Amino acid sequence: xxxxxxxxxxxxxxxxxxxxxxxxxxxxxxxxxxxxxxxxxxxxxxxxxxxxxxxxxxxxxxxxxxxxxxxxxxxxxxxxxxxxxxxxxxxxxxxxxxxxxxxxxxxxxxxxx
Amino acid sequence: xxxxxxxxxxxxxxxxxxxxxxxxxxxxxxxxxxxxxxxxxxxxxxxxxxxxxxxxxxxxxxxxxxxxxxxxxxxxxxxxxxxxxxxxxxxxxxxxxxxxxxxxxxxxxxxxxxx
Numbered sequence: 001x002x003x004x005x006x007x008x009x010x011x012x013x014x015x016x017x018x019x020x021x022x023x024x025x026x027x028x029x030x031x032x033x034x035x036x037x038x039x040x041x042x043x044x045x046x047x048x049x050x051x052x053x054x055x056x057x058x059x060x061x062x063x064x065x066x067x068x069x070x071x072x073x074x075x076x077x078x079x080x081x082x083x084x085x086x087x088x089x090x091x092x093x094x095x096x097x098x099x100x101x102x103x104x105x106x107x108x109x110x111x112x113x
Numbered sequence: 114x115x116x117x118x119x120x121x122x123x124x125x126x127x128x129x130x131x132x133x134x135x136x137x138x139x140x141x142x143x144x145x146x147x148x149x150x151x152x153x154x155x156x157x158x159x160x161x162x163x164x165x166x167x168x169x170x171x172x173x174x175x176x177x178x179x180x181x182x183x184x185x186x187x188x189x190x191x192x193x194x195x196x197x198x199x200x201x202x203x204x205x206x207x208x209x210x211x212x213x214x215x216x217x218x219x220x221x222x223x224x225x226x227x228x
Contacts, residue, residue, distance in 0.1 A: 002158075031214060042117075042203050042218035043157070056213040090156055094214050102207075102214060104149075104157040 004105035006091050012111045017081050021108045023091030024073040031094040032074040033102070034066060038087045049074060078110075086112045115140045115206045119219035127227050132176075132191040134222045136204030139185065146187040147205040147216065148178055157203065163187060174198070199226045 003026035013019050023032065031050045035043035045058035049068035063079040072093075078085055088107045095101050120135040138144060145164050149157040161172025168180040174197075178189045187204060201223050205216040 002156075004156075006156075033214065033216075035216075040221075042205075042220045043216070045215045045217070048213060048215060056215055058215070092157075092216075101159065101162060102147075102216060103159065106156040 002103040006105035006108050010109045018079045021076040025093040029093040033092045034076045035090040036087045081112045115217045117204050117219035119222050123223045125225040126194045129193050132194045134189040136187045138206045144206045148189050149203045151201045194226045196226050
């Protein structure tokens with residue numbers, strides 16, 4: 001049990017639509033990051049938020065955007081969905097109490113049709 | 114830039130046999146190294162991590178890994194495989210220090226345990 005909660009667990013969207021995925025941590029850890037894991041691949045870093053500001057981004061287009069709220073919960077938004085966006089989206093929180101340990105949620109499965 | 118190479122996309126062992134999953138990393142600065150396990154249709158669970166302390170790291174479920182700087186390796190081992198160890202295993206690297214905790218993952222190794 002990592003204490004990281006993601007919603008929804010599964011969803012299906014149509015190409016061109018927009019999606020919002022949500023994540024929260026029970027312990028209020030202040031650094032949250034998002035990863036995309038395509039089928040059969042390792043997770044790929046999308047971006048990271050620290051104290052409500054983006055402070056690191058991977059090789060993803062601007063239609064991938066995020067938010068972090070004062071309670072440290074976070075959203076991942078993807079606009080103009082493409083078929084290749086179908087993947088497992090993982091949220092992760094860094095625990096300051098255990099150094100650089102990063103704990104992952106169970107993920108949100110997105111299928112774009 | 115950092116990178117991780119996991120040798121062998123699929124490893125098959127018999128129950129009770131030694132498990133060895135290989136990971137080599139590339140990093141221009143001292144790294145932190147991690148092994149995560151992913152069971153079917155689940156998220157990632159941390160097995161163990163190396164953060165510049167002891168080079169032999171012990172994790173959960175009887176797994177351990179040894180950091181070898183000269184070989185840029187961080188191989189994962191378990192003396193005796195159990196059926197419940199069947200899963201996908203990911204090696205990951207991140208930089209030491211700073212405020213960016215980006216993890217760079219390998220492509221994963223699927224471990225199959227045969228009865």
